[in-house]
Amino acid sequence: MQVEQTGPLGEESEPLGEAERPDHVDLAVIGLGYVGLPLAREAASVGLRVVGLDRDPRVVEALNTGRSHVDDVSDEDVRRMRAAGFGAFTDEACLARAQNVVICVPTPLGKDGGPDLAAVTSAVRTVAGRLRPGQLVVLESTTYPGTTEEVVRPLLEESGLHVGVDVALAFSPERIDPGNTAHGLRTTPKVVGGCTPSCAARAVAFYGKLVDTVVQAKGTREAEMAKLLENTYRHVNIALVNxxxxxxxxxxxxxxxxxxxxxxxxxxxxxxxxxxxxxxxxxxxxxxxxxxxxxxxxxxxxxxxxxxxxxxxxxxxxxxxxxxxxxxxxxxxxxxxxxxxxxxxxxxxxxxxxxxxxxxxxxxxxxxxxxxxxxxxxxxxxxxxxxxxxxxxxxxxxxxxxxxxxxxxxxxxxxxxxxxxxxxxxxxxxxxxxxxxxxxxxxxxxxxxxxxxxxxxxxxxxxxxxxx
Structure with missing residues (x-):
């Protein structure tokens, strides 16, 4: 079933405090670091209404006063984002009216040598608590093949809404390269894998507004593997020359x-x-x-x-x-x-x-x-x-x-x-x-x-x- 985009969702929520609450949001970015902030900048630059959610109040305060904490995003970039309607928040109520939610939180290594998904699961539960029919949710955080289907999807569906029917879910690996002025977010092809064909179509349409080339993977596992393949290739070859x-x-x-x-x-x-x-x-x-x-x-x-x-x-x-x-x-x-x-x-x-x-x-x-x-x-x-x-x-x-x-x-x-x-x-x-x-x-x-x-x-x- 094709997932259609709906209009503004839900009722007015409590005041957010950090920035003026927008009446309509095209994109909410969770995690405003080296991946999330450039994504928010690109979306704001093409006319989308963007909000950002971050748990660090210092980051939120700085962004709302026009100061960047990321090398590749200048203070002037942030001021332009603010002028285009961007607001940063620590209050999850900013997600309520978002049509598209992209999760860009860290996935450090855990004690067992595997990814620590605590930030991912926390972000997904936050999204699930305010999930509305018609929303697109995308995970960009790097992880192992199967995470989107095995971890993210069940948590979202605890809301009572079903992926591929009520909401769309996809994985799109980040390809941010700090300091690279030749290949930015717009000019770097974006790989997208959806849980269902309709989820993929929705994610491809969304990213098509932000990047020049969107590459559709067979599914979420293939998109997750693509990211690991890229970096494992480099890791192994660096080890060879070392x-x-x-x-x-x-x-x-x-x-x-x-x-x-x-x-x-x-x-x-x-x-x-x-x-x-x-x-x-x-x-x-x-x-x-x-x-x-x-x-x-x-x-x-x-x-x-x-x-x-x-x-x-x-x-x-x-x-x-x-x-x-x-x-x-x-x-x-x-x-x-x-x-x-x-x-x-x-x-x-x-x-x-x-x-x-x-x-x-x-x-x-x-x-x-x-x-x-x-x-x-x-x-x-x-x-x-x-x-x-x-x-x-x-x-x-x-x-x-x-x-x-x-x-x-x-x-x-x-x-x-x-x-x-x-x-x-x-x-x-x-x-x-x-x-x-x-x-x-x-x-x-x-x-x-x-x-x-x-x-x-x-x-x-x-x-x-x-x-x-």
Missing amino acids: ELAVISHELHVDLWDAIRCAGTKPFGFQAFRPSPGVGGHCIPIDPNYLSYKVRSSLGYEFRFVELAQEINRRMPEYVVRRAQDLLNTAGRPLHGSRVLLLGVTYKPDVADQRESPALPVARLLRERQADVSFHDPHVRVWSVDGASVPRVDDVMAAAREHDLTILLQDHSAYDLPALGDTARMLFDTRGGSSGPASRCCDRRLMPGLSFTGGRHRPRLSFGDGDGR
């Missing part, structure tokens, strides 16, 4: 040059590059949902994911071991050495620190009694296990003063050639100072070394053949 970095160092192979050469093949190869570990919510977290589902439902391990997790988790320890080796070559122990960490976010040119490998690197350095400082152009205050890490302001001066500088994130604000010439010792875990950008045919310096002031300064990179 292990190759370790191997290349021992074999005296310049892995960065090998990647550059392999990347010239016009088919059959996609370049991945070594790193001090994987960060963000997606890559280190999402593949665990799939391995959890395989273990719990099928009784055996997803071996590729388990191995990739093992390799990527040990990279921070490898960074510290290599740093210790470099200091030893200069006749200094790691104990008591001054170590400067550059870039503590999980990706370049954003402030997002979720699952950043900088945290375990700093923790391991401190355990070995190193004196650790940091700099990041996007982070003013940083702490490790509750203890603050001193921040330096003048990067070049600090690089001259510290015994070792470790580049953990290659923010565009860093002048890497200058750092290589200034630092006492530079350990580049991203290959920016010796990677493709600096590899020209007429360079006169040996890989792993920079030259300034009449002397060589050690410059170390993953897999950079520095053992030669």
